[in-house]
Amino acid sequence: MSLHPGLLQVTERIRRRSAARRARYLSRLASAPGATRRSELSCTNLAHAFAASPSADRILIKEQRRPNLGIVTAYNDMLSAHQPLRDYPEWIKEAAREAGATAQVAGGVPAMCDGVTQGQPGMELSLFSRDVIAMSTAIALTHNMFDAALYLGVCDKIVPGLMIGALRFGHLPAVFVPAGPMPSGMPNEEKSKVRQRYAAGEIGKDVLLEAESRAYHAAGTCTFYGTANSNQMLMEVMGLHLPGAAFVPPGTPLRHALTLAAGRRAAELALAPEGARGVGHMIDERSIVNALVGLLATGGSTNHTLHLVAIAHAAGIEIDWDDFDDLSRVVPLLARVYPNGSADVNQFHAAGGMAFLIRELRDAGLLHDDVATIAGVGLDAYTKAPALDASGRLVWVDAPGHSLDGDILRPADDPFSADGGLRVLKGRLGRSVIKVSAVKPEHRLVEAPVRVFGDQAEVQAAAKRGELDRDVIVVVRFQGPRANGMPELHKLTPTLANLQDKGFKVALVTDGRMSGASGKVPAAIHVTPEAACDGPIARLRDGDVVRLDAVAGVLDLVGAEDFETRAPAETNLETNEWGLGRELFGVFRRVAAGAEAGGSVFGFED
Template sequence: MSAALNSVLADATARIIERSRPTRAAYLDRIAAATSDRPHRTDLGCANFAHGFAACEAHDKSDLRVSAKPNIAIVSAYNDMLSAHQPLEHFPDVIREAVRAAGGVAQFAGGVPAMCDGVTQGRAGMELSLFSRDVIAMSTAIGLSHDMFDGALLLGVCDKIVPGLVMGALTFGHLPIILVPAGPMTSGIPNKEKARVRQQFAEGKVSREQLLEVEAASYHGPGTCTFYGTANSNQMLMEIMGLHLPGASFVNPGTPMRDALTRAAAQRAVAISPLGSDPTPMAKVIDERAIVNGVVGLLATGGSTNHTLHLVAMAAAAGIKLTWDDFHDLSPVVPLLARVYPNGQADVNHFHAAGGMAFLIGTLLDAGLLHEDVETVAGPGLGRYRREPTLEGGELAWRDGPRASLDPDVLRPVSDPFSPDGGLRMLDGNLGRSVIKISAVKTQHLVIEAPARVFSCQEELAAAFKAGELHRDVVAVVRFQGPKANGMPELHKLTPPLGVLLDLGYQVALVTDGRMSGASGKVPAAIHVTPESAEGGPLARVQDGDIIRLDVDAGTLELLVDPAEFAARPLAPFDAHRSAKGTGRELFGVLRRAVSGAEAGATVFAPDFASV
């Protein structure tokens, strides 16, 4: 039995509901207008309808013609270059067979792009990464736009793919939607060893060939990368928000359990369709309570800071106004319960083995730190997610999850957390508002006061490090990295050199209007600074040698310069052409011009979502 809801959680949810009342009501009105008591395909003209089933097998064609059976759309992010999405190649065949067995039809409705931040890290392609989320949302909507479907299964895993799929699907919130993951790759070399060699490479102590051997031993097979970055934070969110089947998030690909869960998702999609036994539209699953549950899950696991953007954008797609202040208000009452790299040495396979999502959700429910009274794709109530899947005689069943952690070095109950709070804070001051993740930052580094060294790109910082110019107390300011400037790329390549400086005993911090994602680790990093420098934000006035004070305890990010002098400074020039050409960036100019600020989700849809 779940405990009474924590009062801070209840108050935060109430504020979100009140703040969102006009936009949520408008969203639900749109969903109601799209809802029908019969399949939409029955309204298609004969030629339209014939186009929709022309390539089907005879029995599927017959079933669709009489409209007696639900038609489930498959939208997939499959490609075989990316390890996380390569396993999805054969999912459509499994799904079609399972849907037929459950009394329905499944059609592949469309593919969405899936790019990898790991491959594009530090390259021009990374400047398309965040925008790919909104492209995926539009691609999802196009796939579902044919009025042929009674529900959908969305196949995707990684960073921008899952938020984009959710945002697109929410515009079809009258349909039931289930997210279907591929699972993490099996464990490779220990994360501590990988991090050690990366820092050695940054110091010039090992060769590129040695580094590549280590990286290849880490990223070595099909499945999601095993560290707890945005991809695996996505999976946690989809489960705790009720869009996965219970226990589906962290099962390795290519296993009997993974195949069984995929078949079960297909069968469940039939059951929750309007023609099924338990109709459950997506708009009923994703409400303010589900969004708050997502924030709690993120805080409790030390998840990716990217979700201070993605959760805001996903919520907005459902007419819900989530703000950074909501993360900040919830963080003090949500303890850190997981230590998964980069917040520890374990990977997500260890987390799963230690009790995984069933234990995490159970202990949070027992402490009143989750809304239990939500709808999910598995049925009413988040308590269903205390259970975990098992195979009994080759058949899928669910059993009670563990009531005690099987490895307290990786996963703990609310009564014995790693930290009393969620480790995600908001900073505010004369440099703007920003996000900082402190779950892996040592206590002595929570307050940094040091001279600034200003860069306009991460390549400049790397060059200064190699030249020995940063071996001192320093706050590295990397500006012109926001969404309007260049698409807000992740700045993972900054982690090793800044980590070296920290290990040498210097006071070091990073301040940027760019992103760090799951790479946010031991170096204190004030990220997503808004307003961004390309729009005249305060970072554009910072100069080398200015003293910056970053104080996590006080929640402040301040430039210690006379206010009048600071206001009188000219803005540093921004070269808008630097990110305008090459690697397809020419096609994204309209998105750079239209995108909202980081606090509004860094999305091109912000004005539309706000006015629905």
């Protein structure tokens, strides 16, 4: 089927916009040092690098005739999503030896959990951890010992950080290796209701903790469709996973087989012809557009309006929020997974999962099928699902011809919605994004007086005092990258949802982030310019009337003729500069780009 005109238009616009930057990027890849084959390392360099290797591996590394694979891992055993990665390096080394290659753990990267740091000072390091992970990846690979790399990571900032690092070593083949989701626990909608009851003071902390423990109860990724699982979807639709690897549970024979196969595939890619194997050549504007389409078709995390921008920039490709918005108007919503529905990712996977989704989008002309992937050229391999045959051998089988649960996953000709549910809002307050796929149509237009706050704790306190029991647009500002690192404001969700459930018109406007679990309350997030950079949001006052129209794409003031001449509010940010390591990130806060530029501290070719 021919490609959708809207897809072609956005792709061509990105290609033209990025031409000069992309050319510089590819030129630098062409001049990358040839020492990845270890030929330029001195004897001392090389001896250091294989000193601790098993004798058989040492011989192969010394002879420099077979590929040596670098493993970059985000393993730690506090994060449920990353705990399964503990054994992966040994499995990959085993697979590499079977393929006549060697593998070494090149380095580790930090992996913090937004679920643990929500509402805590540590959340102010969360977005910046993405760029730290990219730098840690560079440190791991800068030893110039490797012919390909495998990236072991799952959650929110980890995969984007690994991607940015991988693309700066774009002359190397890259295989991303996921861990899979934990078993389904307490249903996500039930968990959400418990949180709302706690926010309303109806239950105690003991009841809340018991509910949370039933929701998060085993090794593996959280089962709601937040940023972590959006990451896995993106890696698959971009062709960086083995087909169907995203949502296979950990601790299963199939997951073990897929991990071994990833090691073997990395060795094969390392032997591919020069220029055809590097991830920097593989990922181009078509791959990035496919990622945008996958995000929109599944109602994925709003955090990727930051991360995909930063990832694209790392490959010399320039995208902006208008690209998200224009694609959202032509990409249908094919999946309903919490918070956009009641199902979790295990149920999505059982309904047909990624293989069904990719086939439907491709056949509808909404994915570029001529892209390079680690499985070869084109997406045909990604329309099949992995399985073990009767002998235990890894095979791939065709996706089901129809969705196995129409309440979770639908074909492109019968979508849940004709659009992807992501909008750019524009007006006198700047630019922002809003995810409406989980917002009921009757809540998508809110015009109300604002109440301005400096952090989410102030909002919660005001709500408990009954001061927000009215139609209100809650403004939480000085939450952008330059102010305090742009933490997620996920703790606002139960409070605002309770107000909405009382029948009030409620919305949120902020220069901060919500979560990948952004839900049913309309939220204009990532407002840029941010308040700390003299953004218009800094001139708002209590009682100003704001109109948020997610259908028309408007975030604007009603009246307030003196608005442009007002002095911007100021705030004391010293309390955000110290404690729990925040003092180490002052340089990040000073140079971070705005939200639409990905909130990154990297300039690249700018």
